[in-house]
Structure formats: C-alpha cells, structure tokens
Amino acid sequence: MTTVDAAAPSCPCGSGNSLSECCGRYHVGLPAPSAETLMRSRYSAYALGLVDYLLATTLAAQRPGLDRAAISAWSLNSTWLGLEVERCEVLGGQPEHAFVTFTARWHDGGGEHAHRERSAFVQHGGHWYFIDPTIALQAGRNDPCPCGSGQKFKKCCAGFV
Numbered sequence: 001m002t003t004v005d006a007a008a009p010s011c012p013c014g015s016g017n018s019l020s021e022c023c024g025r026y027h028v029g030l031p032a033p034s035a036e037t038l039m040r041s042r043y044s045a046y047a048l049g050l051v052d053y054l055l056a057t058t059l060a061a062q063r064p065g066l067d068r069a070a071i072s073a074w075s076l077n078s079t080w081l082g083l084e085v086e087r088c089e090v091l092g093g094q095p096e097h098a099f100v101t102f103t104a105r106w107h108d109g110g111g112e113h114a115h116r117e118r119s120a121f122v123q124h125g126g127h128w129y130f131i132d133p134t135i136a137l138q139a140g141r142n143d144p145c146p147c148g149s150g151q152k153f154k155k156c157c158a159g160f161v
Helices: 035-048 051-056 060-065 068-076
Strands: 079-092 097-108 111-124 127-131
Touching: 035 051, 035 068, 035 079, 035 097, 035 111, 035 127, 051 068
Parallel strands: none
Antiparallel strands: 079 097, 097 111, 111 127
C-alpha cells in the first residue's frame, strides 16, 4: 500500500498523486509509457512552466517551428485549472500511434478558457512524441516519415497530421 505525503505537491494533471509519483518522473527523464501519460505530463509541464520538456516531447521534425517564447508566455501567464481525459485510442502498428481526446482548462488575462482537442502521438525509439497539428510535416507521400520510423510518410504519420 502506498502512502501519500500530505506535504508533497499534487500533480497538475489531476491524477490525485503527488507530482513526484506522477508526471514529475517524466519531467526528469523517465520515458512516458503511453500516449495518455505523455499528454498528461505535457499538461503538467504547461502548468509548471517546463518549456524544455514541451519542446523535447514534440516530434523532432516539428521542433524548429515551435515558438519557444510564446509557449513560455502562455505557460507562465496562465493559471491552469484542470485536465479531463475523455478517451485514449491506441492504434498499434509500427511505429505505434495513438489519439488522446482531452479538455484543458485555464485562466488568463482574457478570462477562463477550455480547449478540447484530439491529439495525435507516435512512439519511436521507446519514447512517445506529440504530433503538433499546427506545424506541417514537410514530407512528400513517398518520402521517409519525419518521425524517423524508416517508413514512407504515407504509410506512417501522414494520416495523423
């Protein structure tokens, strides 16, 4: 039986566990074991201002298109109010892909907001990565997939962006 330290901070992802027993493990380098776990740890990273983690867990081919300053400003200038995971669809395959549907809530200078999203993820080299739908993957259908799987783009991540 596990006991929870009442002084330990709760994980922002809403699991009810302490940060160190939950998403904090992934923030310090342990690979997330599932797409849902990675999504939860990314929400927690936004709540904690861990921009390096957010960048590192986005598909490498998309990282150059990320606006680090904007991510940092949104993260630090928001009060993160909660996360609700609605569904996780593991699609299998090689590499394995998954969708996670969730709603994230936060408050900022513009008021309270809720964002519902169905995010795509791919597993490569023992790590799950977020496929950012706002950054186009630069690959032709018959080019190697930018996720590094070695497959053609059309047979891998093309259906997830």
